[in-house]
Amino acid sequence: MTQEYEITIGLETHIQLNTVTKAFCGCKADSWNDAPNTNICPICSGQPGSLPAVNKAMVEKGLMLCLAMNSNVNLTSYFDRKNYMYADLPSGYQVTQDNRPIGVGGYLDFTMDDGREVRVHIHNLHMEEDAGKTKNEGDIRLIDMNRCGVPLIEMVTMPDLHSADEAATYLMRLRQLLRWIGVSEANMERAHLRCDANVSIAPKGSKTLGKKCEIKNINSIEAVRTAISFEIQRQIREVEAGRKIEQWTIEWDNDAQVLRKMRSKETAADYRYFREPNLMPVVISPEFYEDVKRRMPEMPWARRARFMSDFGLPAYDASILTADRETSEFFEAACRTYAGDHKRVSNWMMNEVLRVVNEKGVPLSELAIRPEDLAEIIKLVDAKTVNTSTGKSLVDKVLETGKKPAEIVKELGLGLVSDEGAIKEVCRKIVDANPKEVASYRGGKETLIGWFVGQVMKEMRGKADPEMAKAILTELLKG
C-alpha cells in the first residue's frame, strides 16, 4: 500500500507597486525597456549624504492591499534598515519594515475549480524598496540600478496551501486582486509579482512537519504549479528512499524546467535590523484611512456573488465576467444601457466580446467597442432590425471602424427588409424560376420550404426577415 503525504506550502510574494515614482525618490519607477542606469538619482544610487523621502502613493497602495486582504492596518508603522552588503544594494541596507509593518494578519478566500473553498491566512504585509539587477557577463558583474528603490509589498502567507494546484490558484487570485484594486500590474513575466515557495511534506497522520525547502525565483503561474509539483515529487522520492529531507534553498530554472539546489541551510543571516533614522514613522490619519477605504472598489468575490444573486447569472458566467475589473464593469454598463435580460447580455459578452479579447490578446480597454455599443447591437437583434448573425458581424465591424452600430447598419444597408411587398416580389420570382422544386414541394416534399427561404435570403443578401419570407412562400406554394 502506498503511503500518502500531507503537503504544506507557504508562499512569499513580492509585489511591485505601480506607482509613478520610486519608493523614496522622484525617479520613474517603471524602467521596462529603458537602458540600464538611466532612471537613477543620488538617492536611489546611494550617493553619500542623500536621504530618502517616502512616496505617499506607496503608502496609499499598501493600505489598499491591506484592506483587500482583510489585514489589520497599523496606523503607525515604521521603516527599518535591513543591513547587508551586496553590489546591487547601493546603500548597503534595504529600507523595509520589520517589527511594525503596515499590515498584520489577514486572509484571502478563493474557490478551486472543483468548488472547494480555500482560505489562506497572511502573516504580514510590509513595504520595502527593491534592489537593483545583477547580470553576469563572463567575469564581469554588471549592475543596473534602475530597479533600486522601486516600491514593493512583501506579503507572506501562512502554510495554508496543500497542493501545487492550490498554490497556483492562490497566485492567480492574488494577481486578479492586485490588478482589480489597481496597485500593481502584476505581470509575472516582468517580475511585478514574484514568488518564493516553502514546501514540506509529512506522511499523512504524522504530527511532525517535514523540513521545508524554499524554491526561489518562480516567475509564472505555470512555473509555480510545475516547480512545486516537482519539489513534492522529489521530497517523496527522498523519503521513500529512506533519506532525510534537508533544508535546502532551491532555484527554479524555467528554461530547463528543472529545480537546482542553490545552498543547504546556512546559519541564518543577521541583518541587524534597526529603525531607519532618516524617515519619520508612517502615520495613516483616520481621514486618509477612511478616504482610501471609501474609494476601494467592490471586491471581485462580492461582485461575483452579486452577479449571481441580483443578475441571476450562473456561477460560470459570474466567474468569467468578474475575472477582471474591466470586464465586470463593461458588463454592468452594458446591462444598464440594455435594461433587459442580464443573461442575454452575458451570452453576448462571453461569446462575442470576450472572444475577440482572447483572439486579439489585448485588453478590453484597448478595443473600440463600448458597453453601449454592445447593448445597442443586442437591441437591434431584438427589434429584428438585423438578424443574429448580422448582429455578431456588427461586433466585428464596430471593432474595425469604431463607429456606432446603428450607423454601420445604415451605411452598409444591413437592416432586415420587413417590407412585405418587396419580399413577396422576390418570393414570386423564386417560385416562378424553379418549377421543378415547386412540383416536388407540392408533391409532398414540404421540407423544401427551407431551400426556398434560403434562395430568397440569398437573393436579398440576408436582409429579408426570414419569418416573413417563410410565411409568404408557404402561401404562394399552396398553389
Place this chain on the structure above:
Amino acid sequence: MTNLTHLTALEQAKLIRDREISAAELLDATLKQVAKVDGRPGSVDGVETEQDLEKVHAFITMTEAQARAKAADVDRRIAAGEPVGPLAGVPYSAKDVFCTKGIQTTAAAKILNGWKPPYNATVIDRMDKTDAVLFGKVNLDEFTFGGSNETTAFKPTVRNPWDYTRVPGGSSGGSAAAVAADEGAISLGTDTGGSIREPAAFTGTVGLKPTYGRVSRYGVIPFASSMDTIGPLTRSVSDAALVMREIAGADPRDGVTGRVAVEDYLAELEKGVKGMRIGISPDYLKITHINDDGEYASAPIDEDVLAKMERAVAIFRALGAEIIDDVPMKNTKYSVPAYFVISRIEAYSNLQRYDGLRFGMPTKRETADMYDLYYKTRGEGFGYQTKLRLLTGLFVSQEKYYEKYYRRAEQARGLLRADFDRAFDPNGKYRLDVLLTPSTPSPAFEFGGATAKDSLLMQFADQFTSPMNFAGTPGISFPAGLSKDGLPVGLQAAGYDYSEAKILRAAYAFEQATADEDWRSVKPMALR
C-alpha cells in the same frame, strides 16, 4: 586700512553692500590670509613635517575658481543695482562632509579621495542663495569620527590657532580653526555629539548646534543619522544668528525637518535676558564615568572652566536673568555609553555603502571576487578610527544583543530626553528658558591627549554636548574667557526644541556684556 578678514560676516556684508569694498577684494584678502596662516592643505599622501607644526592646516580643498566667479557675479549685480542676498560677497568655508556638485568632497576619508558629488547639499544651495561665497572645504575627523581632528586621513591635520601643540577639537576642527584664524568669518559644521560645540569651545569661536530637524541634512555625509545636525561656526553670535536664519527651515528632501516657522534670530538678539530663567545643573559641573569596579564615579572638571561658569552666572544675574540652581539632569551619566551604542550602530550602517565603486577609488590590488574587492578596498580606504567604529557597531548591533544594547540605549535616550522635558516644562518646577553648562570639561588638550593615560576629561569631552544630540535639543557654545594657560574656554547655552532664538539671545547678551573685557583683545597665536 581695516583688517578685512578679522571683521564679522555682518560687517563684511555691509561694506560690500555699501560698495566700500568689492566681493573680489574681500575674497582676495581671505585667500591671502589662508596663504599666510594655513600651510599645506591636507591630503592622503601628506606626511607631517617640522614646518607643518606652526600652521593651521584647516583646508583640504580650495575652491578659488568657483569663488572668484561667484564674487564677480555679486560685484556685477551690486554695480547694476540688482538685489543681492544678505551674505552677498561674504566668503565662507564648509566642512568637507557637505556635498558640493563637481567639487571634491572627502569626509576626510581616503576611501572618498577624489570623489566629486553629482549634487549639492541643501544647505550649500541655501548659502548660495544668500550670495555667500564658498571658497574652500575644511578638514575634520575622518567621517566626523573624533573630537580632535586627529583621525583625518588628510594630513597634515588641523592645529589649534591658539596653540599649535593643541588640538582644534573635532570633528568640525577645520571649521573652528579656519574661523579662529580669520580664514573666513563663517564655516559650516556638523554636530552629532558635540562636533560643532567642542571645537568652538577649544578655539574661542561661536558654534551653534540647532534642534534636530531645524536644518536639512540632505547632502551631508552622515555619521549617526538620528543625531546629525548642521550649524555655523563664527566669531560672533550675530553671525551665527544670521547664518542660522538663512539655512534653517523645512526641506522636502529631509523628512525629519520640522515645519516650525523660522524666526528672525538676528532681530531677536537684542531682546536680552531680563527675566529669562537660566538653569544650572550639578550634573553638568562634574564628569560621571564608570570606574574600574564598574561603578559610577565622578571626577571634577577643569577649575578654569568651573571658574568661567561661575563668572558667567554672575554676569547673567547682573543682566537681570533669573538663575535657577540645582536643576537635576540625572540621566546625563547615561549619555556617553548610550550615545556610544546608537551612534556606532548607525555609523556602521551608514558606512556600508562605501565599496570604492560608485564613489572614491577601489583597491588597486588583485581581487578574487566581489567580497575580496570590498575587503581590500575598505581595508585600505578606512582609517583606524573608522574601522574601530565599524567593528564596535557591528558588535553591538548583533540581533542577539538587541535587548542588551540597542534597546537599553534607546531607553536611556528616553530618560535623557525626559530630563530636558522636565527642566524646560513651562508648567513644571524649573520652567527653564536656558540651561547653562560648560561646553567641555576642559580647554583644548594636546595632540595625543585623548588616548593617553589619565585622559578622563578628554575621553569625556562630549559628556556635556552629546545629551543634546540625544535629546534633539539645541545648544550654542560661546567664548567665555581664557584659561590660565591662555586657552579659550567655552560655555554652552542649551535650550528646548526650536528655542534657537532664546539661546542665541543669551549668548549675545553675554558677548555684549563682556565686549570690552581684556581677554577679548587677546589674539590667537596664528594671528599674532
